[in-house]
Structures are given as structure tokens and as C-alpha cells.
Amino acid sequence: MAASSVPLHNVGGCFSYPRREREYHHGRGWSPPPRARYPFRPINASVETPFPLFQPPPLQQSPSQLEPADPDFYKIGYVRSMRAYGIEFKEGPDGFGVYASKDVEPLRRARVIMEIPLELMLTIRQKQPWMFFPDVVPIGHPIFDIINSTNPETDWDLRLACLLLYAFDRDDNFWQLYGDFLPSADECTSLLLATEDDLSELQDPGLASTMRNKQQRALEFWEKNWHSGVPLKIKRLARDAERFIWAVSIAQSRCINMQVRIGALVQDANMLIPYADMLNHSFQPNCFLHWRFKDRMVEVMINAGQRIKKGDEMTINYLNGQQNHMLMQRYGFSSAVNPWDLIPFSGNAHIHLDSFLSVFNISGLPEEYYHNSQLADNGDNFVDGAVIAAARTLPTWSDGDVPPIPSIERKAVKELQEECRQMLAQFPTTSEQDQKFLDSMPEARRTLGTAIKCRLHRKLFMEKVIQALDIYQERILF
Numbered sequence: 389m390a391a392s393s394v395p396l397h398n399v400g401g402c403f404s405y406p407r408r409e410r411e412y413h414h415g416r417g418w419s420p421p422p423r424a425r426y427p428f429r430p431i432n433a434s435v436e437t438p439f440p441l442f443q444p445p446p447l448q449q450s451p452s453q454l455e456p457a458d459p460d461f462y463k464i465g466y467v468r469s470m471r472a473y474g475i476e477f478k479e480g481p482d483g484f485g486v487y488a489s490k491d492v493e494p495l496r497r498a499r500v501i502m503e504i505p506l507e508l509m510l511t512i513r514q515k516q517p518w519m520f521f522p523d524v525v526p527i528g529h530p531i532f533d534i535i536n537s538t539n540p541e542t543d544w545d546l547r548l549a550c551l552l553l554y555a556f557d558r559d560d561n562f563w564q565l566y567g568d569f570l571p572s573a574d575e576c577t578s579l580l581l582a583t584e585d586d587l588s589e590l591q592d593p594g595l596a597s598t599m600r601n602k603q604q605r606a607l608e609f610w611e612k613n614w615h616s617g618v619p620l621k622i623k624r625l626a627r628d629a630e631r632f633i634w635a636v637s638i639a640q641s642r643c644i645n646m647q648v649r650i651g652a653l654v655q656d657a658n659m660l661i662p663y664a665d666m667l668n669h670s671f672q673p674n675c676f677l678h679w680r681f682k683d684r685m686v687e688v689m690i691n692a693g694q695r696i697k698k699g700d701e702m703t704i705n706y707l708n709g710q711q712n713h714m715l716m717q718r719y720g721f722s723s724a725v726n727p728w729d730l731i732p733f734s735g736n737a738h739i740h741l742d743s744f745l746s747v748f749n750i751s752g753l754p755e756e757y758y759h760n761s762q763l764a765d766n767g768d769n770f771v772d773g774a775v776i777a778a779a780r781t782l783p784t785w786s787d788g789d790v791p792p793i794p795s796i797e798r799k800a801v802k803e804l805q806e807e808c809r810q811m812l813a814q815f816p817t818t819s820e821q822d823q824k825f826l827d828s829m830p831e832a833r834r835t836l837g838t839a840i841k842c843r844l845h846r847k848l849f850m851e852k853v854i855q856a857l858d859i860y861q862e863r864i865l866f
């Protein structure tokens with residue numbers, strides 16, 4: 389369990405002594421349980437960082453003339469814990485996740501559920517000159533030269549991986565302990581760690597080839613910077629390529645980009661934020677992250693107006709508006725109900741947009757389609773992200789108030805369904821076979837499971853579009 393902590397009050401560079409009765413003391417330092425396969429190693433979120441923000445000045449006068457400061461005073465700025473309110477961390481089908489430990493009534497203002505101080509994070513400015521907050525890299529360390537050799541535009545993940553490996557190697561660094569709670573190479577879903585067989589199971593040559601190139605890029609970076617002549621302090625950070633590629637996977641799947649203000653400096657940063665990186669993704673998230681400038685904390689907050697039930701998963705949206713293949717490339721997961729997924733229709737058939745939307749009670753513009761479930765018939769839960777995606781991806785027409793002509797509309801529906809069926813027929817396996825395969829191998833490698841789920845999700849999406857078109861025909865035309 390984390391030790392009690394002293395909050396920092398550093399506003400505009402001047403430190404004020406924290407009063408003990410402040411609201412901070414209602415919270416408790418917290419540490420998650422270890423991953424099941426790891427031996428338990430207690431984690432202490434309030435470890436001392438090696439870069440105190442405040443150092444006591446050397447005593448000039450005789451100690452007898454001076455009043456000793458409270459010992460806590462010397463801890464200001466480098467003993468801060470993560471704090472969690474009303475949540476717990478649990479391991480489920482998608483690895484660790486964050487869950488509500490009590491009901492939360494909807495509030496008019498967003499509510500804080502986690503506070504993570506800057507000292508526990510690993511961050512790099514997105515642009516040159518490279519700046520690290522906290523500043524863990526000493527001047528002259530060769531890891532800086534490696535980071536400095538990266539392409540500023542494209543290599544944020546390589547820089548973050550170097551920083552992470554460096555933090556693991558630094559005595560008393562928080563990440564040495566937190567590292568025990570990160571997924572190992574076997575547990576990581578990132579396709580950077582996929583074998584050639586796993587990639588072929590994607591049944592998507594384009595995605596497989598993209599991932600091969602990404603694996604090659606990480607490997608070449610390691611070969612270039614971890615050759616036999618490098619000093620031991622570099623060599624030991626990643627003795628083999630797998631270790632480096634794992635670090636890149638962790639960087640890619642857990643990095644959060646944020647604009648942070650530190651003193652007068654506002655900057656875009658790539659950030660590894662412990663504990664907040666345990667939040668899983670949802671397309672309809674109930675939480676978001678916020679940088680709290682006054683005391684340099686990332687806050688995880690529940691959306692204003694959000695009702696939460698005990699046991700609900702707390703989620704954030706990792707990448708808005710992205711198709712499954714983008715989620716797969718970066719995070720190693722996909723969804724059958726991704727509202728942004730697309731199907732490459734190539735025929736000439738088009739259906740009437742407004743009619744399709746009204747049948748499913750979808751309103752708004754394509755960028756923000758919204759399903760009004762209160763208008764739906766009782767118990768109708770057919771409309772999900774896949775139907776929203778169908779509204780975006782189906783070829784449609786619209787011409788003022790001109791209504792569809794039933795016979796032409798029906799013909800268009802049939803053609804679109806046929807195109808979906810042809811696309812489905814091109815896969816070597818059906819969705820039922822994929823599902824059986826997944827059910828029969830619960831202990832399979834994570835990357836193999838990820839690949840099979842991805843192809844299954846693609847098929848389920850197309851099947852749902854076929855079903856949606858059936859319902860559309862029934863409801864609009866008769």
C-alpha cells in the first residue's frame with residue numbers, strides 16, 4: 389500500500405506548505421494487484437523521484453539559531469502518490485481494466501476518479517528540442533543521442549520506448565515497480581509481436597503487410613542502435629530485439645498525447661501515464677483525461693451527466709473516428725461494433741439516406757450520428773455501432789424531399805447485400821468457424837487471438853449490414 393503523501397503546491401514556481409486538513413487527505417494512495425502470472429511485488433506510487441523539484445538550501449547559520457522546518461517540508465515536490473476515488477483495477481478478458489467500486493449519480497460537473505502526478509509519468513515533448521518531464525535523462529547519457537537520432541515527425545514511439553527502457557534501468561525509478569503491472573510480451577496484444585503465422589490469420593494481406601513493415605522498422609532501429617559496439621549502459625536496456633520491440637508495443641498501446649502546461653511552457657507531449665494507462669477503450673466512453681496545470685496532475689474524470697453503476701467499466705476513447713485496422717495497428721484490438729468501420733462497396737447501387745436513418749432512429753450528420761433509443765420499439769436493441777457504421781458506409785442518395793421508389797429501392801438493397809455476401813465468400817473461413825476456433829483455444833497466444841478476432845469482427849460487421857438492409861426493406865417498403 390502506498391505511503392501517505394504530501395501534495396505539492398507549486399504555483400508559478402513558489403512553494404507553499406500544504407495544510408494537513410486539505411481535502412487531499414480524504415483520498416488514499418492506491419496500488420493495483422499484480423498481474424496474475426507475476427510474483428507479487430508491492431508497488432509504491434509515492435517513491436522518491438531522482439529529480440527533486442525542490443532541494444533544501446544549505447544551512448548558513450548555526451543550527452541553534454534556527455527553527456528546524458517540519459521534516460515533511462523537504463518532501464515537497466517529490467513525494468506524491470497517485471490517488472484513486474471510487475474505482476478498482478481488475479483483470480478481465482481485455483487485460484487490466486478500471487471498474488467503478490460504487491454507484492455514481494449523474495452530476496452537472498465532471499468528477500475526478502484518479503489523479504496522477506507528473507513525477508510518476510514518462511513524457512517527451514513531441515517536437516524538438518526534446519524535453520522530458522520529469523527530466524530523467526542526464527546530460528551526456530548516450531540514450532539521449534539515440535533519441536535525438538529519431539525522426540521528429542514519425543518516431544514518437546521509438547523515443548518513448550527508449551525512455552521507458554531507460555527508466556526501467558534507473559535505480560529507484562517508479563517504472564521499475566510499475567513495470568511488473570505492464571503486459572509481458574506474451575500478454576501484449578500488439579501485432580508488432582505477432583509471428584508470421586499470426587499475421588496470416590488476419591485474412592487481411594494489407595494489414596499483415598503493414599504490420600510486417602512496422603516490425604521491420606522497430607527491428608532495424610534496434611539493430612542500428614544496439615550493435616555489439618555500444619556501451620554497456622545502452623546494451624543492457626534491450627539485450628535482444630524482442631525486448632526493444634516489446635517496449636515499442638507498450639509505447640504505442642499506452643501512449644497518450646496531451647497538451648500540457650508546465651510553468652509558462654505549453655507543449656504537446658507523448659505521455660506514458662501510469663494507472664490511467666489501465667483504462668480500456670470504448671467508442672462511448674464514460675471518462676476523459678485532463679491536465680491540471682496548478683499542481684501538474686493528470687486527472688481522469690467521469691463525464692458530466694454520466695450515470696455509473698457499481699461494477700461498470702470506466703473507459704476512454706483512444707482514437708476517435710478510426711477504423712478497426714487503425715486500432716489493430718496501434719493497439720492490437722478491434723471491435724464488431726466500431727461505428728467508424730467501412731466496407732469498400734464498388735457497385736452502383738444506392739439506397740435512400742433519410743429513409744435508412746429514420747428506420748433506425750438515427751439522426752445528425754455523418755460525423756456525429758446518434759441513435760435515439762427512446763424512439764425505438766420496446767426491447768429493440770438491434771441498433772449498435774455496426775448499424776451506425778452501416779449508415780456511414782452504405783452508398784446512399786438524397787435529393788431534397790424526393791422519396792424512394794419501392795421497387796428501385798428494393799433492387800438497390802438486394803445488390804448491396806449481394807456485394808456483402810461476395811466479400812464474405814472471399815474469406816477462407818466463416819464467422820461461425822472463427823468463433824469456434826476462438827472458443828476451442830482459450831490459452832492461445834494473445835496475438836493469434838487478436839488476429840482471429842479481427843477477421844471475425846470484419847465478418848460480423850458485414851453480416852450485420854446485411855441484416856440491417858433486411859430490416860430496412862421490411863420497415864420502409866411495407
Ligand SMILES: C[S@@+](CC[C@H](N)C(=O)[O-])C[C@H]1O[C@@H](n2cnc3c(N)ncnc32)[C@H](O)[C@@H]1O
Nearest residue numbers: 482483484577641642665666667668669719721
Ligand atoms: C492502454 S492499455 C489498457 C490496459 C490494458 N487492458 C492492460 O491490460 O494493461 C491498451 C490495451 O488494452 C487492450 N484494450 C483496450 N481497450 C480494449 C477494447 N475495447 N477491446 C479489447 N482490448 C482492449 C488492448 O490490448 C490494448 O492494447
